[in-house]
Amino acid sequence: MFSYYFGLAVRSLKRNIVLTVLMIAAVGVGIGASMTTLTVFRAMDNDPIPQKSRQLFAVQIDNWGPENKSIAGGDKERLQEQISYIDAVGLMNAKSAHRQIAMYKTGAALTPVNAQLLPFQVQIRATYTDFFPMFQTPFLAGGPWSADDDKNHADVVVITQKLNDKVFGGGNSVGKSINLDNHDFRVVGVLRFWQPTPQFYDLNNDQFGEGAEIYMPFTRAIGGQMGSWGNNNCSGNVGEPGWEGRLHSECVWIQFWAELPTEAEVAAYRAFLNNYASDQQRSGRFHWPAHTKIRDVREWLAYRHVVSDEVRILVLVSFSFLLVCLLNAMGLMLAKIMGRAGDIGVRRALGASRSAIFGQCLIEAGVVGLAGGLLGLALTALGLMGLRSLLSEEASRLTHFSPADITIAIVLAVLATTLAGLYPTWRAAQVQPAWQLKAQ
Amino acid sequence: MLKMTHLSKAYRTEVVETYALRDFSIHVREGEFVAVTGPSGSGKTTFLTIAGLLEEFSGGEYQLDGANVRGLNDNQRSRLRNEKIGFIFQAFNLIADLNVQDNIDVPLRYRGFNAAERRRRIQEALGRVGLSARSRHYPAELSGGQQQRVAIARALAGSPRLLLADEPTGNLDTQMARGVLDLLEELHRDGATIVMVTHDPELAVRAQREVHIVDGQVVDLAAQPRLVATANANT
């Protein structure tokens, strides 16, 4: 019967082409608008590391105390988003997690070997060797530096494929050296393209950016007095003037992540952090009880409000728009079906059951939904193109259609239209078979 | 074939209850051609809608082809209607969007016949009404008489046990009406059971038997000689 109903639906839609076009256009425009914003929303709301997002935890420690009121962003939990160097060293030395890393964003001027070329600026992430296995970065050549390199402040770097192409013209560059601010660094690994979006591990700097081009040992960057190029927040003890003073201050500028694969390890790490903060209180550094927090990747992204208000507003607006479009299509379907009440009455007299009429009309709504969905897909592509021309480069990175979005668009269109078609269809099924006789 | 005993049908509005049929009894045997007549508002159409399982009735019994139809649900009634009854309407009620063969196809689809069976039945029905050449025409391209013949073909295609005709010639001119009536008589000769509702006494006499309804009840025609006489006078 499905193919019969499908044929009837197509025939009926062809019959009243203006009404049909209006319905499909309404559904299509609604789907186009809502899918355009949903695509951006989904890119922002993306889980950047789905296989491990429940095992990676951002660490927060209150090192400013309840008296302090100058926390940027006015966090209700009065926790800083980053930690101080003192705590970074404390937590790294404790080694209480399966893996843990401290890191910060810095940068340098890279002088190419070819003296004809001008030096250029590079973004650097100073971190520990465990960064790579923790975040499962793909290597094109070589690999992470060793734990000994971390210990020895070694002059080693991991570079991205893009930088490798730019500086060495591609190829396996492991063992070659690059010059950063007049110091030579040995390349130990080249990363294949890796750009988690959002850049969950450092949301203060470039949430949707391209990330660092060079990774180097945290110890080496600190030893070389390479200052933070990212967000710094200072309060309370801002330290003595100079680099050493900064390292001993309560300024927060370091991101700290722990890998905790099991529930037991998570609980143990929570306990450890609390003990650590209590120890700081006992030693007189903190004048307040322990206040610490760990959050996995999804919790961290939610806490940091990664999906911007603008996108939330747009999603809200566009889905309300979709609702209007569906109400519209519903009105038109109702008009169409009531205009056909005569035919429906005849069909009923000829033996069509209520469910047969119901099925026939619902399939017609589904066909409208399908056509609207296809139109909506085209409009979404157009809408995303429009967004790319309107928005900044960073925001434009969020305007790419994934295969999942195509499925969502079609399913949403068919489901929503069928849902909107339920009432008109119900009305159609209520048409009495005697209608024809009575109407005379 | 069709047997109603003490059947009643009430229409309820907020204030009053009016009976369209009251203590209504009729028996149509297999192979009969019965005309149901009566003045406007007498309950003819109500009788037809109930006989055709288009509406439920309030009281009494109705047996169709030996089966009691009282209390059947909508689906069961749709099924019975589809299998046992063929309708011929005054306004033809062809579906304008569908061509001739697709119109005839409608009840066959709901019957669940396969494609070959449906094709065979459509051809046969069209052959019987003499419109084989018009199978791809749309209703709007046919004359009124042709449209009614298509409607008859549609009613016949499912081999119903009972044909119900409601003023089948009401929308046709005399010549076309004659053709349609000839066709009905021919069907009757071939064994079809036909119940025809009409207000036209001239038509009624072509039937084997006439049942007259007044105020929702069957009236003995013998007691109403003048009506018949008038009808005869008009012939």
Added chain:
Amino acid sequence: MQFRPIISAMRRNKVGAILIAVQMAITLAILCNALFIIQQRLAMSKRPTGVDEANVVVLDNQWVGNPTDQGARQQADLAALRSLLGVQDAFATNSVPLTDGGSSTGINLHPDQKTPTASSALYFGDEHTIAAWGLKLIAGRNFNSDEVVDKIGYTDIKSPAAVIITKELADKLFPNASAVGQSIYDDSLKGQVPIVGVVDRLQVPWVSAGGFANSFIENSIILPFRFVSPYPILYVVHAQPGQAAAVIQAAPKKLFDISRARVIGKVRAMTTLRTEIYKDDKGLAVILAVVCAALLAVTSFGIVGLTSYWVAQRRRQIGIRRALGATRNAIIQYFQTENLLIAGAGAAIGVALAVSLNLWMVNSFAMQRLNTGYTLIGAVVVMLLGQAAVLWPALKAASISPALATRAA
């Protein structure tokens, strides 16, 4: 025009009427909130910085290898820039308005303060700053050259000899007195710093809607520091009117002539910075405008569609009315009144919906309270839309011939 027959006719098409009313209500709710956001974003993107944007060029300079004589090199660079044809003045700083990057601090007046009196952005500058940015000094004086000292990176914590603040900050700190001659408390070095001058306006670097600097967008303070550091430093160059484009070309060339052991990042006019930083806000405004237009189109097509259907359904009835003496105008008025009733109901629901949507957004997002004017504008727009949309089907209805009444159905 009588309402009663229209209402009783509408009862028979209840669902259709409700559908249109609800559509209009949602349209209204979205429309006025969207218009409000558009207006806000556009107004935001026009806020002045206090800088002579048309003639100011910004470039970032980074030395290779953090040389020890950076201070002297920077002075040589700035002297060279000032000597360029078409350049009025130049200085080096840590941050510039419209760049979204910089430093902020809480300003205290006294040592024993628990909470700062105000928040403020920190700009480092010298005696050239006011001229190079084109700021308007409205009280006090500029820095003297002997007040300006080197600051070697952010970790070089030192107390400024004097500060210049913005008028907005001055009013906040000293609502009842002139700020010049007063002092602020430097928490890091435990000492008072005198305020020597007040500029009319200097916006903070962070301008995004709902950003953390929203509450102190006009609070800035200039410290007399020559900022030398391993970080990229911003050179601000004030070109003579009409010379900005030429300076963008000439400045990096001149600097590379002095030394190639440097990285010059982006060289941009302040006007470019403004376009870039507000790009997403303008984008949002355009997207909302497009959605609103589409929304109005869809709603009006919906009205046309359903009303046309009603007209078709009532053809015979209309023919009979015409036969009984109804004029064409009466028929048109009938449909217009019908739509007015529906749109009126829709607008009433819509205003309530708009206000609650706005309240919800105020709670959930960084949004302001909706101005009542917008709901009224929205209501009028939606009602006019309804009238316009119903016109075509109404005209069609009016053209139905009275002769229709004499023909069979």
